[in-house]
Amino acid sequence: MQLYYLPVHELHTMLAKRQISAEELCRAFFERIDSVEEKLKAYVTLTRENALEQAREIDRRIAGGEQISPLGGIPVAVKDNLCTEGVRTTCSSKILYNFVPPYSATVIKKLNAAGAVILGKTNMDEFAMGSSTENSGFFPTNNPWDPERVPGGSSGGSAVAVAAGEAAAALGSDTGGSIRQPAALCGVVGLKPTYGAVSRFGLVAFASSLDQIGPLTRDVTDCALVMNVIAGHDPLDSTSAPGQAPDYTGYLKNDVRGLKIGVPKEYMGEGISPAVKQVIERALATLATLGAEIEETSLPHSEYALPAYYLIAPAEASSNLARYDGVRYGYRAEGAADVVEMFMRTRSLGFGPEVKRRIMLGTYALSAGYYDAYYLKALKVRTLIKQDFDRAFARYDVLLSPTTPSPAFKKGEKMADPLQMYMSDICTLAVNLAGLPGISVPAGFVDGLPVGMQLIGKPFDEGTLLRVAYTFEQNTDYHKARPGI
Amino acid sequence: MLTIQEVEHVALLARLELSAEEKKMYAQQLGDILAYAQKLNQLNTQDVPPTAHVLPLKNVFRDDEAGEHLPPEKVLANAPDKEGQFFKVPRIV
Amino acid sequence: MEYEAVIGLEVHVELKTKTKIFCSSTTEFGGEPNTHTCPVCLGLPGVLPVLNKKVLEYAIRAALALNCEIAEYSKFDRKNYYYPDMPKNYQISQYDLPLARNGYLDIEIEGRTRRIGITRVHMEEDTGKLVHQGTITTTPYSLVDYNRAGVPLIEIVSEPDLRSPEEARVYMEKLRSIIQYTGVSDCKMEEGSLRCDANVSVRPKGAKEFGTKTEIKNMNSFRALYRALSYEVQRQIDVLEEGGRIVQETRTWDEGRGVTLPMRSKEEAHDYRYFPEPDLVPLVIDRQWVEEIRAALPELPDQRRQRYIRDFGLPAYDASVLTATVELADYFEACVARYPDAKTVSNWVMGELARLLNAHNMEITQCRITPEQLADMLRLIDQGTISGKIAKTVFEEMFVTGNHPEKIVREKGLVQITDEGAIATVVEEVMAKNPKVVEDYRAGKEKALGFLVGQVMKATRGKANPEIVNRLFKERL
Secondary structure: OOHHHOOHHHHHHHHHOOOOOHHHHHHHHHHHHHHHHHHHOOEEEEOHHHHHHHHHHHHHHHHOOOOOOOOOOOEEEEEOOEOEOOEOOOOOOHHHOOOOOOOOOHHHHHHHHOOOEEEEEEOOOHHHOOOOOOOOOOOOOOEOOEOOEOOOOOOHHHHHHHHOOOOOEEEEEEOOOOOHHHHHHHOOEEEEOOOOOEOOOOEOOOOOOOOEEEEEEOOHHHHHHHHHHHEOOOOOOOOOOOOOOOOHHHHOOOOOOOOEEEEEHHHHOOOOOHHHHHHHHHHHHHHHHOOOEEEEEOOOOHHHHHHHHHHHHHHHHHHHHHHOOOOOOOOOOOOOOOHHHHHHHHHHHHOOHHHHHHHHHHHHHHOOOOHHHHHHHHHHHHHHHHHHHHHHHOOOOEEEEEOOOOOOOEOOOOOOOHHHHHHHHOOOHHHHHHOOOEEEEEEEEEOOEEEEEEEEEOOOOHHHHHHHHHHHHHOOOHHHOOOOO | OOOHHHHHHHHHHOOOOOOHHHHHHHHHHHHHHHHHHHHHHHOOOOOOOOOOOOOOOOOOEEOOOOOOOOOHHHHOOOOOOEEOOEEEEEOOO | OOEEEEEEEEEEEEOOOOEOOOOOOEOOOOOOOOOOOOOOOOOOOOOOOOEEHHHHHHHHHHHHHOOOEEOOEEOOEEEEOOOOOOOOOEEEEOOOOOOEEEEEEEEEEOOEEEEEEEEEEEEEEOOOEEEEOOOOOOOOEEEEEOOOOOOEEEEEEEOOOEOOHHHHHHHHHHHHHHHHHHOOOOOOHHHOOEEEEEEEEEEEOOOOOOOOOEEEEOOOOHHHHHHHHHHHHHHHHHHHHOOOOOOOOEEEEEOOOOEEEEOOOOOOOOOOOOEEOOOOOOEEOOHHHHHHHHHOOOOOHHHHHHHHHHHHOOOHHHHHHHOOOHHHHHHHHHHHHHOOOHHHHHHHHHHHHHHHHHHHOOOHHHOOOOHHHHHHHHHHHHOOOOOHHHHHHHHHHHHHHOOOHHHHHHHOOOOOEOOHHHHHHHHHHHHHHOHHHHHHHHOOOOOHHHHHHHHHHHHOOOOEOHHHHHHHHHHHO
């Protein structure tokens, strides 16, 4: 197989054995990027010179006899809502088209410390609002399995980069499914960690109580390796969980015997395409054969997750995005007579339609007279949704569902109807509302398009998710398939 | 559906200048989404506490110890307009 | 009709922690524009707040000094509105679960004690500063400095219990005094570390219902507070007397013109869209910690005042003036420790010292006369080395030069003349030169003696012991 299609753990072995240099590896990835990027448009910014310099530094360290860490010299991509000191960070928004942060996100500092080579910043739905990467303020990204289709979103660029060999691994962010959904549609592994497991410091906020950073990788082992670098307490994030993160690779056991897997019937019902359902049923059969105990269960408030989410997330977003006003950084509309006019024009020209729609919605939900009816109501329903999961986890080790209701859809198909687009996330939203970990792993194909299986775990039990996902992966071949691009 | 006046009020609160077409579009779309959100009213949440935070964390503090400031050239590097070491904005009123 | 004012104050106090409320930038006053900033207080994309524990401790200390109940459970909220001095266009504040509630403070007004309720005390972050050329309405553009953005504040909201501008001023002075005693703030109005907005309405005296209120801003001194409230109360009475209605609005005090004016603004009706700050976790305040802070509270102005009356035997007025600030009270007590006649010390501190400080526009902390020097000077009077009158000259010299009183007395030759023989010579000279006056006195004009004594003092440049002079005259007349 081509270098650029190998998983991180294999590349690491080659680097450690000096079968290849980090610089050669880096150049191989840039060659790949140069050959497919025009068709896919995964990146907003490439950091070629920085990357090669980082790679040469790793080579010097290897030459000096240093043991490199598992991500040392590995070419990775990061979503463009993670602040990178000295490198443009746009959130794929015109309002931040020229913003160069003077500081780096905690996860970026950790990647740097681990010796990872950052190739560039990936495209996304503007401010992470969307499920198709069509809401990018710059250009849409295409699915490598069928460039006429969307890669999912909002971390579409990161998913495509990994799926098409434009990066060995990537970071994304997930507020309602933004890592898992594109991972599923592009046939890669995507983990949204438990809320608080990974520091949010330096992640440009969309909805603060829901946002988490996580890895997109070729396989489950790589997922654990990336988690080992990015997880852990950060004193700069008040919502960061205390204590030390575990060694996630310790959970990579090919054994699910005796594990209890619950399948919420609401996630296998109406709205899920029959073909996707079939894929999931086959996956369940595989896990049963391997010794897992599988039962149908219920999360009775599931149907309320979508409306609750679309009040809570926009409300937080309306406040988080208030700072983009043209005063301190980013775009400013010219020629305004006074500050109010400058604010209004800057924001109207700087934000795209979906961002404005959500700011409007969130502002409305928080405004006088509507707070109790909409926002407070949604927070209460959030409690009920969380309680559903608490009850389920009293009986089951993990829950299993499709990641998305259908495989990748055609570009433009859902752009006219926001509610239809929001439905793409019906299997993933509730996990963010409850703050739980969720992983999507490749589970099969429908008409040549990848389908993802979602595993949902107890808080801070990424371990069991990784174990089930790893076992499934070791006994199937879906993760080895590569798009023919 | 929201009225155009409601849309205009919310747009002013959110500091968004909307064209006539945008106002019409958002009146329709926000109306649809809010109508969908009415679904939540099927649930009796009288005795349900709200969840603003999913993690049971409390009392997270930092010590009162000084850290580094950003050098002024970095503070102002992204400023769309500046004068000396100040950010510059059009008149307030 | 007779009206009464109904006034409530919202007071903002900057806490003097080393660093800001949610980041590690300094709170130091001044500094070049935008140099006391970091990504967090500049509100850059992606940053997160972490609460400075000292801010919570100081806020609890201040709230306890104001007799408040400290909440068991409290949280932060976002207050959303757009203004270019706010880096995030929302302010992290506290809404429905403030740190403390139900406090009070007592003010003395016309010899009576009035208890003013304190509704709540909460924590929030300060905004940056806008710099204009001329005024906000005439400037072609504005400049923004974020050095103050994120400095910790507590907001202290009073009940609408104040009934006159004078009561409001006294409340504000008392509040400043208490907060200053706790050591959590400098409370300097001129540096903006103490700020005040007022809610004002009027109603017919004795009425139960409140009238429509206006909110008054931009009162930057105690004098401005008094003048602005006096103006506004009278304005409202005039409007009502003319059959008009009060408009609920925010008005700004124009110091130069001495009037309150409606704030001209495009701002829509206030709709701050408060919601729980998702980037900060709730506070569950440990009772034991609260009790430790309470136990460590310093003596507060009221307690100190009582002690001065009880232990030093001072009149209530003296006790109030001397305990108004910690610094003055500490100075006074340091003097009394060295010169135990408290009333004499009080007379000098409240009299000459206050006069000189005022004339030189100085604070007690800048005073060059040490308590030792003041005590030594008082002893020079007692010992008869200088007269009380000469002492004022010496004191002024001490104030200006910082020199020890004995040095001044010695170098300027100000030692009192107590030699009876020497004084008698001068007395006789004066009598000889003024036979007419001597006669007047003998004829029963008592006042004539004053003139004669004055002539002796003049001749001795004030140094003759006045008791001896008097006695010698009386013997000879």
